[in-house]
Amino acid sequence: MTTNRQILLAKRPTGWVTEADFRMVESPVPVPGDGQVLIRNHYLSLDPYMRGRMDDAPSYAENVKVGDVMVGGTVGEVVASKNPKFKPGAMVGGYAGWQDYGLSDGKALSRIDTSIAPASWYLGVLGMPGVTAWIGLLDICQPRAGETVVVSAASGAVGSVVGQLARIAGCRVVGIAGGPEKCGYCVNDLGFDACVDYKADGWRKALSAAAPKGIDVNFENVGGEVLDAVLSRTNAFARIALCGLVSQYNATEAYGVKNFRFLLINRIRLQGFIVSEYLDKWPRVLQELAGHVAAGRVKYRETVADGLENAPSAFIGMLRGLNFGKQVVKLV
Amino acid sequence: MTTNRQILLAKRPTGWVTEADFRMVESPVPVPGDGQVLIRNHYLSLDPYMRGRMDDAPSYAENVKVGDVMVGGTVGEVVASKNPKFKPGAMVGGYAGWQDYGLSDGKALSRIDTSIAPASWYLGVLGMPGVTAWIGLLDICQPRAGETVVVSAASGAVGSVVGQLARIAGCRVVGIAGGPEKCGYCVNDLGFDACVDYKADGWRKALSAAAPKGIDVNFENVGGEVLDAVLSRTNAFARIALCGLVSQYNATEAYGVKNFRFLLINRIRLQGFIVSEYLDKWPRVLQELAGHVAAGRVKYRETVADGLENAPSAFIGMLRGLNFGKQVVKLV
Numbered sequence: 001m002t003t004n005r006q007i008l009l010a011k012r013p014t015g016w017v018t019e020a021d022f023r024m025v026e027s028p029v030p031v032p033g034d035g036q037v038l039i040r041n042h043y044l045s046l047d048p049y050m051r052g053r054m055d056d057a058p059s060y061a062e063n064v065k066v067g068d069v070m071v072g073g074t075v076g077e078v079v080a081s082k083n084p085k086f087k088p089g090a091m092v093g094g095y096a097g098w099q100d101y102g103l104s105d106g107k108a109l110s111r112i113d114t115s116i117a118p119a120s121w122y123l124g125v126l127g128m129p130g131v132t133a134w135i136g137l138l139d140i141c142q143p144r145a146g147e148t149v150v151v152s153a154a155s156g157a158v159g160s161v162v163g164q165l166a167r168i169a170g171c172r173v174v175g176i177a178g179g180p181e182k183c184g185y186c187v188n189d190l191g192f193d194a195c196v197d198y199k200a201d202g203w204r205k206a207l208s209a210a211a212p213k214g215i216d217v218n219f220e221n222v223g224g225e226v227l228d229a230v231l232s233r234t235n236a237f238a239r240i241a242l243c244g245l246v247s248q249y250n251a252t253e254a255y256g257v258k259n260f261r262f263l264l265i266n267r268i269r270l271q272g273f274i275v276s277e278y279l280d281k282w283p284r285v286l287q288e289l290a291g292h293v294a295a296g297r298v299k300y301r302e303t304v305a306d307g308l309e310n311a312p313s314a315f316i317g318m319l320r321g322l323n324f325g326k327q328v329v330k331l332v
Numbered sequence: 333m334t335t336n337r338q339i340l341l342a343k344r345p346t347g348w349v350t351e352a353d354f355r356m357v358e359s360p361v362p363v364p365g366d367g368q369v370l371i372r373n374h375y376l377s378l379d380p381y382m383r384g385r386m387d388d389a390p391s392y393a394e395n396v397k398v399g400d401v402m403v404g405g406t407v408g409e410v411v412a413s414k415n416p417k418f419k420p421g422a423m424v425g426g427y428a429g430w431q432d433y434g435l436s437d438g439k440a441l442s443r444i445d446t447s448i449a450p451a452s453w454y455l456g457v458l459g460m461p462g463v464t465a466w467i468g469l470l471d472i473c474q475p476r477a478g479e480t481v482v483v484s485a486a487s488g489a490v491g492s493v494v495g496q497l498a499r500i501a502g503c504r505v506v507g508i509a510g511g512p513e514k515c516g517y518c519v520n521d522l523g524f525d526a527c528v529d530y531k532a533d534g535w536r537k538a539l540s541a542a543a544p545k546g547i548d549v550n551f552e553n554v555g556g557e558v559l560d561a562v563l564s565r566t567n568a569f570a571r572i573a574l575c576g577l578v579s580q581y582n583a584t585e586a587y588g589v590k591n592f593r594f595l596l597i598n599r600i601r602l603q604g605f606i607v608s609e610y611l612d613k614w615p616r617v618l619q620e621l622a623g624h625v626a627a628g629r630v631k632y633r634e635t636v637a638d639g640l641e642n643a644p645s646a647f648i649g650m651l652r653g654l655n656f657g658k659q660v661v662k663l664v
Contacts, residue, residue, distance in 0.1 A: 059597050060568070060597055060598070060599065236392070254590040254591065254593065255588070255590075256589055256590045257588055257589040257590075260555070260559075260586075261555075261586065263574055263602060263604045264575075264604040265392055267609065268604050269604075270600075271599075271600075272595045272599045272600050
């Protein structure tokens, strides 16, 4: 292949993202200059944070400009190199974005070991989402054995790791996910103590029943009504790691959090965070996660879309919760 | 006087407190038993937290039962004592509640030194509100010189101390208060850099203008629309001490916080707190505050209601922001 297909941000979405917000273009495969590496991307990661990058609003990261290639984590194979640190044939992780090929100066590349896990897992449990789970749960919330941990988007790339790490820490683990299949997976495959289907009637009562001693730790990925329900069931001195608000990313009007007062009543500590600001901890965390994966203590599941051309629809589906586990796109 | 007048909680309020929610009764002045102290209360403190104690809803402290004497901090004189630690004539601070006389076993009593400041100040800048300001600002938010600190209910017992401590710490201090008189006091008397009148048209623009570099620290006493306006003007890594939500205490429907997402976007740390859970720090903090007061670095202002019978109306007025500075009731 001598053509590099790229998916650009065609226009900024209003409310829900549509496929018309993206545009595919073709250009020649670039040639690496001195110090550069050319990578054939094998997998593209799709993550909720990308929705924020499509907006104009200020956020914690620079927005994608209209006409630019969409940002995204990737794993792939070095196919040409003028950088002595990376030889052709090496498998690497990086941030090449939504395209078949990417150039890199090597600084943001990491070598990946496909003898431990499949390459795509380095976009999930052994990559950014896994580290996000670890930092938010263990570093920020510091759960103690016997405490009740609630995690929303529980079967997803981040939530599934949060719940399993909480289980390993000796906590009672309650997931919140959409649909009986995802909830069954959390309980039967991942070892959660309970999982509440927020699409089912009576889910608030089910949450109370699943956390009979109240909630000590909340790893928040969703926001909206789910967050309000969690807040009203918190215990004194609860900790909240605020990782995402995916229910809000496509909202044209912000949801008003009605149970904010519980942050006061229960003397809660809440910390918003973004994992890229904890870079010094990544190597140690990734090593620990690899150990859990190798020992079978942490399980992992993916939804794989096939082909770059299907990235936009897969991305939109993920924002609607249609994926099951980590959403990636297979590019080769 | 041989009669002890007491104000009881007559019924639980729905929405706004009314005077009918209280009832005054008379009973004989009690006689101290072994180890007990009888105190003639000179001043009663009125504080927003008392509104929560009138409700049935779970909160961080036990509710007042219907028919019980309303809780409250007091200063007064020991008039009879069977406790060797407190001699008649001694001035003490304690929690005798809304009544002319109180009995104590001495455990929750503190000696007060009226050579440093008037007795009533030990209900404010040299008491619970002062320590609240110190803990929330300096311990929880840890402001650095040059940062912008915003405090709501700025001219009140807590807010006025927060702003002055922030000024002493070298911060840019922005108050939020109701009306030009209170705002003028914050700027001209307390040395705030700016104060925004939330009752004036265009107050949100005024807040932006008063914090041109954004908000690094927020000491939150009010909640509601004021909090939403503050949240949207925060900087990355802002800290919020959540001390009170007085705009909500009489609300029958909770305000929905619309700018919650800024806690994520700006990786904010928010901590709800109650000063009685930091008892180990009180002696050191009170000593520091006494030093500031003695040196004239921290100023203080009171609104004094006259007579126990006027406590209910003064309390309701305080919840509406009619007081100016710390609200107390003079009992003798």
